[in-house]
Amino acid sequence: MAGKYIYDEALVVEQLHDPGQAREAFGKVIEHYSQALYWQIRRMVFDHDDASDILQNTFIKAWTNIDNFRGDAKLSTWLHKIAINESITFINKKKAQNNIPLDSDDSFLANTLESDPWFDGDATQLQLQRAIASLPEKQRLVFNMRYFDEMKYEDMSEILGTSVGALKASYHHAIKKIESFFTEND
Amino acid sequence: MKQEESDILKQIGKDAGFKVPENFFAEFNQKMSDSLPQVEITRVDERPTLWTRLRPYAYMAAMFAGIWCMMKVFNGLTESNKTELTAKEIAAGMSIESNAEEFIMNSSVSDVDIIMSYEDSLYYDNLIIESSNSNGNNEELL
Missing domain, CATH: 1.10.10.10 (Winged helix-like DNA-binding domain superfamily/Winged helix DNA-binding domain)
Structure with missing residues (x-):
């Protein structure tokens, strides 16, 4: 029986800044945070497919900016912030498509x-x-x-x-x- | 938290009514990990050097030292201004012969000023002598 992987945030953050281990470490981040971030996004946009797309964008954005993450804040905080920004951007785009005022x-x-x-x-x-x-x-x-x-x-x-x-x-x-x-x- | 909730929310509970396709998260995680684009990651030294940690304090200390030096210089200038004597003080000083000679030797004051100060000192000396004489007369009268 394979042992269950224990997520160690400090170790993962260290690995994220090691070019040789970053990709694998980010895989662990995806595995660890995908559900929490998905539900956060889903409750904002309601639609499953939209939530899935936004979640994907969130992880892509986090991965491409991983060099800017220095571990000053918690990784979860950083990811949630990106997810919220992506969700709001999506909603605003949808409002614009449907001619709905942004402040409504x-x-x-x-x-x-x-x-x-x-x-x-x-x-x-x-x-x-x-x-x-x-x-x-x-x-x-x-x-x-x-x-x-x-x-x-x-x-x-x-x-x-x-x-x-x-x-x-x-x-x-x-x-x-x-x-x-x-x-x-x- | 419990007191914050209303009766309506207690009735509904935490289930929002949303669901996801079967194995969605497992498949998403796999697909997401596989599709990550190539990015350049620069290795960072996790531990900052001693100088990096002390640098802000060193800069602050240097700043305070600079301010202290500036204040010192400024105070020095105001102190030197205070040492300038008034004509009356010079005149009083000049009445003592040794002082007058020393002053003349070391001073950058012009000759005219020195002569005038010397004359003033003589005038003040005469006044002092006259007043002491008159006091002496008064004592005699008493």
Whole structure:
């Protein structure tokens, strides 16, 4: 029986800066972070194929810029930042294609959920996704990271560059808005 | 966290209703690793040298030393300005003969100034003598 590989971040980061081991080390990074990053992206863009493409772009961007990663921040923070930026860029492009103002919410993304073969949620889950999509972008990010990923506020703070207090307030507002959405659409 | 959640969210739970194709992650990871483009990676020395770590402190120390030197020079200039004597002080000094000679020998003050100062000193000496005489008379009267 093959022993299970234990991911050692410090060792992987060291290997990433060794030309002889970097490619193999990045393979470990992909293996370790692909699921977390995928779900982060998927909850932002809803569509599986779009999420898969954005995840691919995220890893390509990280790999081509690996020389710029010096290990000052955590690798996970760096990757999450890239994934968020890629997701927002994608959403903004989609808004432009659909003639939707950039400052409007992302509700349009939830319109195709009902017919999405990779969404099997019930009516309440669908309603929750619509409620989340109606939130401002940053609140949506904060809600997803906290509620679904159960990420610590300190980690979120590093990724989003916002104070812990502001994130807590943002999460609180998001919940209030989701409750209102359910009340209004009951 | 638990107190933060609303009743609606408690009812729904953490399942967002999204799913992925079977073996998606295993296949994605393999495909992704295989399709990584060629990039140039420069090896970096992980441990910074002692000088690299001390450099900012050395620069800061040099900066403070520079400021201290500048202040010293500035203070020196103001101190030297303070040593310039007033005409009255020179005159008083000149009344002592040895001082006058020394001053004349070492000073860069012009001859005219020296003569005027000397005359002033004589004038002040006379005043002192007159006032002491008048005081002496008063004492006699008392």
